[in-house]
Amino acid sequence: MLVVRIVELQGNNFAFGLQQSEEIIHTHLIKQHGFLKNLSAHSNVKKAKALLQVHSPNILEELGGLAKGLDMELGTIIRLYSGYDVDFPTMGCTAYINNDYYVRNYDFSPELYDARLVFSNPINGYASVGFSQQVIGRLDGMNEKGLVVGLHFVNNEHKGEGFLATTIVRILLEQCCSIKEAIELISTIPHGFCYNYSITDLSGEGVVVEATPEKQVVHFNNPLICTNHFEAEVLQRKNREDVQGSIKRKEYLGSILTEKISPITAYQHFNDGNSPLFFKYYKEYFGTLHTVVYLPKELSVIIGVGENCKPIKLSLRKYLDGTNNLPKVIKGRINQKV
Incomplete structure (x- = not known):
């Protein structure tokens, strides 16, 4: 059984950090500290702090709240949670976009998965809903302006000194209201x-x-289909040696999405445990953990955890209006393929 918690954050980012420090202490997230220490051992904290002051003062303030709540040095928290100059295992993701919705599967390991869907409404930034990673980062999400962003791992062998994609997705959701703004901002952020x-x-x-x-x-x-390889000729040498799985997922999606299908039908194609888009190699960091459909025009989201999960629909608009009764958790079933 996989349980995803629904988290609500409102106010200033320091308060976000304090609230989430309590969550870390009392959940499985505290067990990730050893893993995160190993991944961030060589991170340049001074440089990370300086870059956050430029690109996301909100995240830096939130990290300050985490440090206070966890009774740890700010430098240590920046190293663990900022996503700057950090190693990370491989993962997979498949997404499809058309005029009406964005649908995606996220594939990774449940042991390193935050299992949190976060509704946040910061004082200085756009409100959003999205799945977190390393607490402050986002795997995917949608903000109050209808901007939707998701990440797709391509390669960790070609590395630079920069931020993890999870931190970059969070920055885009909090600061950008359109594709145009997101493209402009993403070009200014150092990519790891x-x-x-x-x-x-x-x-x-x-x-x-x-x-x-x-x-x-x-x-x-x-429509647009995105998986885990580069298609631009100038970047193809940066792909992993074997990208056939990524190519096959893209080809499969292209074959079934020849006609206009509803968001629920798209969700079912992605969430079906027998679908070529759904994976069960959880011990190998390639198992489907969540399926999500973002609906920008109505600011709602359809979610399923694990395989063949009855979809749950939640509203970012109602959350902002104060009329949404959010559940505490979403539960689903995952089965390791033998």
Whole structure:
């Protein structure tokens, strides 16, 4: 059984950090400290702090709240949670964007998964809903302006000194109201690894930003399919040696999405445990943990945890209006493939 907690954050970012420090202490997140220490052993804290002051003072303030609540040095918290100059295992993700919605599977290990869906409404930034990673980061999400962003791992061998994609997704959601703003901002942030970022907004347009530490290439398409490899000729040498699985997922999606299908039908294609888009290699860091459909025009989200999960629909708009009764958790079933 996989249990995803629903977290609500409102107010200033220091308060976000304090609230989440309590969550870390009392949940499985505290067990991740040893793992995070190993991954961030060589991180340049001074440089990370200086870059956050430029690119996201909100995140720096939130890290201050975490430090206070956990009774730890700010430098240690920046090293563990900022996502700057940090190693990270491989992961997989598949996304599809059309005029009406953005649907995606996130594939990784439950042991390193935050298992948190966060509704946040900061004083200085756009409100959003999204799945967290390393507490302050986001795997995917949608903000109050209808901007949706998700990450897709490509390669961790071509590394630079920069931020994890999870931190970058969080920055984009909090600061950008459109594809145009997201493309402009993402080009100014130092990237640590090779990732694709799939993005849409109220326009229904789809865009993939293929990003390496040295260069970003932008592709527009509608509809748009994004998996875990670069397609730009100038970046293909940055791909992993074997990208056939990523290519096959993209080809499969292209074959079934020849006709207009509803968000629920798309959800079912992604969440079906027997689908070529759904994976069960959890011990190998490649098992599907959540399926999510973001609906920018109505600011709602359809969610399933694990496989063949009855979808749950939640509203960011109602959350902001104070009329949404959010559940405490979403539960689902995962089965390791033998």
